[in-house]
Amino acid sequence: MILAVIIIYFAAVLFIGSISVRLFRNTGEDYFVATRTIGPFVLFMSLFGTHMTAFTILGASGEAYHTGIGVFALMASSSALVVPSIFFFVGPRIWSLGKRFGYLTQIQFFRDRWDSSALGLVLFVVLMAFLLPYLLIGVMGGGTTLNQITGGLIPEWLGGLIVCGVVLIYVTTGGMRGTAWVNTFQTLVFMIFGALAFYIIVKNMGGLTQAMNQVSLEHPELLVREGKIQPLEMLSYTLIPLSAGMFPHLFIHWLTSSKAENFKFTIRLYPISIAFVWFPSVMLGVLGTLNFPDLKGAAANSVLIRMIEMHAPGVLAGLLAAGVVSSVMNSLDSQVLAIGSMFTQDILEHYGWISKKNERQHVLLGRIFVATFVALSYLLSLFTNRSIFRLGIWCFTGFASLFPLIIAALFWKRSNKYGAFASIFSVIALWLFFFLKAGNDQNYTLGGTGIMPVVLMITVSSLVLIVVSLLTPALSEDRIKKFFPQTTKFSASSPVEA
Amino acid sequence: MKYVLYFLLGLLYLLHNDLFLWNDECLIHGIPSGLAYHLAFCVAATLLMTALTYFAWPEGLEVDSEKDSAV
Numbered sequence: 053m054i055l056a057v058i059i060i061y062f063a064a065v066l067f068i069g070s071i072s073v074r075l076f077r078n079t080g081e082d083y084f085v086a087t088r089t090i091g092p093f094v095l096f097m098s099l100f101g102t103h104m105t106a107f108t109i110l111g112a113s114g115e116a117y118h119t120g121i122g123v124f125a126l127m128a129s130s131s132a133l134v135v136p137s138i139f140f141f142v143g144p145r146i147w148s149l150g151k152r153f154g155y156l157t158q159i160q161f162f163r164d165r166w167d168s169s170a171l172g173l174v175l176f177v178v179l180m181a182f183l184l185p186y187l188l189i190g191v192m193g194g195g196t197t198l199n200q201i202t203g204g205l206i207p208e209w210l211g212g213l214i215v216c217g218v219v220l221i222y223v224t225t226g227g228m229r230g231t232a233w234v235n236t237f238q239t240l241v242f243m244i245f246g247a248l249a250f251y252i253i254v255k256n257m258g259g260l261t262q263a264m265n266q267v268s269l270e271h272p273e274l275l276v277r278e279g280k281i282q283p284l285e286m287l288s289y290t291l292i293p294l295s296a297g298m299f300p301h302l303f304i305h306w307l308t309s310s311k312a313e314n315f316k317f318t319i320r321l322y323p324i325s326i327a328f329v330w331f332p333s334v335m336l337g338v339l340g341t342l343n344f345p346d347l348k349g350a351a352a353n354s355v356l357i358r359m360i361e362m363h364a365p366g367v368l369a370g371l372l373a374a375g376v377v378s379s380v381m382n383s384l385d386s387q388v389l390a391i392g393s394m395f396t397q398d399i400l401e402h403y404g405w406i407s408k409k410n411e412r413q414h415v416l417l418g419r420i421f422v423a424t425f426v427a428l429s430y431l432l433s434l435f436t437n438r439s440i441f442r443l444g445i446w447c448f449t450g451f452a453s454l455f456p457l458i459i460a461a462l463f464w465k466r467s468n469k470y471g472a473f474a475s476i477f478s479v480i481a482l483w484l485f486f487f488l489k490a491g492n493d494q495n496y497t498l499g500g501t502g503i504m505p506v507v508l509m510i511t512v513s514s515l516v517l518i519v520v521s522l523l524t525p526a527l528s529e530d531r532i533k534k535f536f537p538q539t540t541k542f543s544a545s546s547p548v549e550a
Numbered sequence: 551m552k553y554v555l556y557f558l559l560g561l562l563y564l565l566h567n568d569l570f571l572w573n574d575e576c577l578i579h580g581i582p583s584g585l586a587y588h589l590a591f592c593v594a595a596t597l598l599m600t601a602l603t604y605f606a607w608p609e610g611l612e613v614d615s616e617k618d619s620a621v
Contacts, residue, residue: 121585125568129588133562133595140602144611151613260580268575275582278573287567312611316603323595331589 055202057370058377061241062218065381068237069222072230080414083227084156084393090232090308092317098232099305099318100325101239101382103135103296105186109242109333109379110193111444114353116337120274122281123337126289128330132323134293139319142297144312145462149535151307157390158303159398165461167531168469169402174476176398179300182450183387184429189444190384191216191433193353194377200357201373209434215377216430219385223392223426224419228308231385238378243329245375248368249360250332253339256363263339274338282502291506295451297458301386304393388429392422446487453479453509456517464521465532471521475513482509552606558598566591 081087090098105111116123146161155161159179163172191212198211206214222230257263268275277286296302309315333356340347340355343362347355360372396418400406406413457475460467486505490496497504526532571584578586 121582124585125566125588129591129595130566132592133559133566136595136599137559140599144608148611148613261577262580264577264580264582268577272575275575275577275584276573277584283567283569283572290563290566312613316607319603320596320600323592323599327589327592331585334585 053366054370054373055205057367058198058201058374061370061374061377062214065218065234065237066222068234069226069230072226072233075229076227078415079411080396080418081154081156082229083415083418084389084397085150085304085307086227086229086232088151088308089229089310090305090314091310092314094232094236095305095309095314096318096321097236097239098308098386099139099302100322101235101242101379102301102305102386103299103383104239104242104329104379105189105193105383105444109246109329109376110196110353110356111189112330112333113337113340113356114350116274116334117340117347117352117355119280120271120276120338121334122277122286124330124334125277126281126286127292128326128334130290131293131296132326134290135296135326136319136322138294138297139315139322142458142462143306143318144315146303146306146458147309147312147315155307156304157394157397158298158300159394162457162461162472163398163402165535166467166469166472167527168472171469171472171476172398172402174473176394178450178454178476178480179298179394180391182447183300183391184432185447186444187384187387187425187429188433188436189447190380190387191429192436194380194384195433196354197357197373197376197380200354201361201369201376203361212430212433215381215384216426219381219388220423220426223385223389223422227415227418228304228389231389232305232308234385235382238382242375242378242382243325245372246329246332249356249364249372249375250336252368253336253359253363257339257342260335263342266342267338271338271341274341282497284502285497285504288497288502288504288507291510292445292448292452292504294455294510295448298451298454300390300394301383304390305386384426388422388425391425392418392420395421446483449486449504449506449509450479450483452506453483453513456510456514460517460521461535465536466526467517467521468524468527470524471517471519474520475517478513478516479509482512555598555602555606559602562591562594562598565594 076082077087079087112123112127149155149161153164155164159172159175162175163169194215195208195212198206198214199208222234226233254260254263273279336356336359337352340352340359344355344358357373357376360369364372396406396414400417401408401414406417454476457472460471482505486496486509490505498508568584568587571587574583576583581589
């Protein structure tokens with residue numbers, strides 16, 4: 053029965069994707085950014101659905117199982133403030149520049165802003181390197197979900213394969229419009245069924261007060277942060293959501309909006325929507341300690357699915373599982389679309405390997421790259437074994453450390469390509485250093501102080517960007533005027549690039 | 551008004567660090583106090599974001615289709 057519900061759900065997803073194909077205009081702009089026609093509701097649903105991943109739904113409940121309620125403060129409420137702030141200060145400005153200058157990827161923006169082709173190439177490599185672990189989270193989450201919910205009937209490798217296959221079909225055929233529509237449907241599914249799962253499970257456990265009283269007797273340490281999370285760790289974690297400002301898959305969604313005003317709806321609803329999704333996820337992770345007390349390490353990532361299996365019968369379990377699978381596919385689709393877009397626009401077209409005017413060729417190659425990367429991620433997921441949550445943190449740390457780039461590009465006229473290069477290389481060096489130093493220590497902080505590596509990485513990348521920009525020639529006035537039309541001339545003391 | 555809202559944004563960021571509830575085990579209708587605080591924090595963030603979109607929305611961002619030009 054559960055399997056039948058899941059199959060019907062996948063069929064519904066493919067059906068929605070196929071409807072969007074009717075509106076397809078067979079151009080690169082339509083395939084990658086839906087010809088910038090997306091309205092406020094779909095923009096919100098697709099941005100929110102893309103941002104909420106298996107990391108949220110499975111990883112957060114798994115982490116709450118071990119760490120307790122502090123996980124909500126660590127990632128959810130900090131994101132509720134930081135992410136919509138990014139959407140407020142950065143999103144509409146990027147949309148406006150994208151619409152004016154025809155950008156389809158974030159690399160096109162940075163390349164144009166700082167007038168450097170090489171910068172685009174370096175950024176392409178770095179973004180791809182940080183995006184790949186994030187893709188693996190989705191594939192692994194999909195495999196785990198289908199395996200658990202079908203009682204092992206679908207092995208994890210097959211679960212991952214099915215999720216990849218469904219995403220592949222609707223992304224390659226429907227492009228961004230299909231992805232945005234499916235995202236909207238899936239976000240509604242995981243929000244509605246997530247809330248339903250919480251209600252049913254808590255009711256089966258005798259009500260929230262009774263169940264939590266039981267937790268306070270058996271695991272009182274999960275209701276506080278003392279001994280689980282250090283204050284400095286929580287403060288550092290507030291920098292992790294800055295990663296949303298540099299995610300290629302969110303950037304590409306920003307470009308799809310039909311107007312800047314559409315962002316308002318997303319900005320207003322984002323904080324409360326984050327609470328709506330994370331609260332059940334964290335609470336069910338904590339409550340899972342009552343029903344499944346012996347889960348070790350990454351095994352706790354399956355606690356949510358186990359709770360659904362135990363408390364929700366037949367069809368309902370299938371629907372609830374569909375909600376979890378939705379969150380997984382929602383991110384995966386936008387990520388592979390962003391990758392396809394970057395390969396087609398930033399490599400093939402930029403270096404003249406395909407014609408700028410051959411729209412059909414752009415669409416075809418975009419599809420080929422999407423398919424290739426889905427396959428590659430799937431194969432890699434078979435050999436990856438780290439906890440979903442921790443894998444995500446390293447990926448987010450990398451993106452967050454690049455955040456000063458977008459702030460400098462939008463708000464600091466004096467920034468230049470040299471500063472940007474220096475900043476990116478500082479991030480690469482520090483990321484590799486900390487990743488290797490942390491090794492298998494999943495709770496690594498600087499000198500055990502609770503300060504996470506992201507703090508130092510953002511500080512260094514910002515300082516390097518500022519200092520190197522100031523020490524090297526400024527961009528030409530024409531370039532600055534292109535991005536800052538109201539600008540006044542630099543002082544005579546500022547060197548200017550020829 | 552814009553700068554008042556920016557100040558409130560900074561203030562809310564500071565209020566995220568609820569050290570006063572760090573070791574508080576009490577439950578409010580079954581919700582641990584530390585979690586209830588952060589739920590309220592999300593509501594406050596929603597209100598602040600709404601105010602920002604009404605009173606501090608940046609001007610001059612809309613672009614007419616006729617002004618489009620390729621990279």
